[in-house]
Amino acid sequence: MSEESEPYPLSSQRILVCNAGSGSLEMMVTQNATERDHCQFEGTPSQVKEYFADYILSIQPCDAVLFRIVHLGEVKSHPVEVTSDTLATIAHWAPLAPLHNDIALNLINITMQQWQHAKHYVFGDSVLFCELPNKARQYFLPTNLSPRWPIRKYGFHGIAHQSQWNTLRQQSAYSKVITVHLGGGGSLTAWKDDRVIDTTMGFTPTEGIPMTTRSGSLDPNIILHLLEKEQLPLDTLKQLVNGEAGLAGVSNTSGDYRDLKQESTPEAKLAIDMYTHELAKAIGAFVAILGGIDAIAIGGGLGVNQPDLRQRALGGLAHFGIQLDQAKNANTTALGAIHDSHSPCAVWVTPTRECEEMLRQFHLSEKERQ
Ligand SMILES: Nc1ncnc2c1ncn2[C@@H]1O[C@H](COP(=O)(O)OP(=O)(O)O)[C@@H](O)[C@H]1O
Ligand SMILES: CC(=O)OP(=O)(O)O
Ligand SMILES: [Mg+2]
Known part of the structure; x- marks a missing residue:
């Protein structure tokens, strides 16, 4: 395939995609547009953390890591590169996704420490819903009750x-x-x-x-x-x-x-x-x-x-x-x-393919940036 027709311009990067759900942890590793590994693990949050830490020690280091984050508040597009502000946003919304955000933060911290050269990106589970019509996204409550966590329907998954x-x-x-x-x-x-x-x-x-x-x-x-x-x-x-x-x-x-x-x-x-x-x-x-x-x-x-x-x-x-x-x-x-x-x-x-969907969106955004 010529470089022009290559659909995934940065596919030579080794990429880990990670989806920490409430019932399972799913991980996929790809390189050169080829899936190198795909695994799923069901367990408690501490078992998930341990499994993840062992897993990343068992594979070759990756160049990029993509994480699904359930609550990113009002973020309207993704991927979002992980910076200290991004980590603060994930922590800010964590009380509103108690089964998800803190676990994802733990996993991000593990890969950031282990693979210091790797770029980290997050994908928000609510981005799809950021343009919901007002009649679907407001509650029958006075507005401005909680300015730092605006009360509205964010939608997830x-x-x-x-x-x-x-x-x-x-x-x-x-x-x-x-x-x-x-x-x-x-x-x-x-x-x-x-x-x-x-x-x-x-x-x-x-x-x-x-x-x-x-x-x-x-x-x-x-x-x-x-x-x-x-x-x-x-x-x-x-x-x-x-x-x-x-x-x-x-x-x-x-x-x-x-x-x-x-x-x-x-x-x-x-x-x-x-x-x-x-x-x-x-x-x-x-x-x-x-x-x-x-x-x-x-x-x-x-x-x-x-x-x-x-x-x-x-x-x-x-x-x-x-x-x-x-x-x-x-x-x-x-x-x-x-x-x-x-x-x-x-x-x-229609089996859900969250890791593949994050990867698809990541490649699209990389292509747009070039
Ligand atoms: N064969 C099955 N029968 C019933 N429920 C299942 C089965 N396999 C998985 N599940 C349920 O789905 C969850 C895993 O599916 P998944 O879509 O990955 O969920 P999540 O992302 O919410 O963890 C499990 O925790 C379990 O609750
Ligand atoms: C948003 C949500 O509930 O995610 P999961 O089903 O992966 O726990
Ligand atoms: Mg899930």
């Missing part, structure tokens, strides 16, 4: 939703689309053509549908009540809504769908019932604002690997023109269409 949308778009040019990302965190995004018009996560990644350990949307007075009448301390409440609620809170055992399916307790069954109920409700709400639906793209560790969850959530939505093919759905755990051939709405499983 932007890199994941973009990657699923890109994959879907390679299949066909659908106009009214919902991307559904279900992993440790979960969210839905409504798209009209290539523009996002709403998303379920909000000021923090705890709003929206319930998740493995996050509550999703709650009546705000529940928290005030627990503070006032039950005198629960602030830290307990933070841990409750982020780490002990969702599937874990209802089942009383585990937030992991794989475990819940093995359990026969009424609580585990109820947790699954409630989860799929909320998922169906969120899809219905987005069909309403889109004025119909052409395609749904489902991704994330849970969305891709659990046909049974997809059947439960989408199986009752035929009146919206969403008709699954039960056999196709049951046999799909990779990219593939799972709708019935007569279904007005297409349904695709």
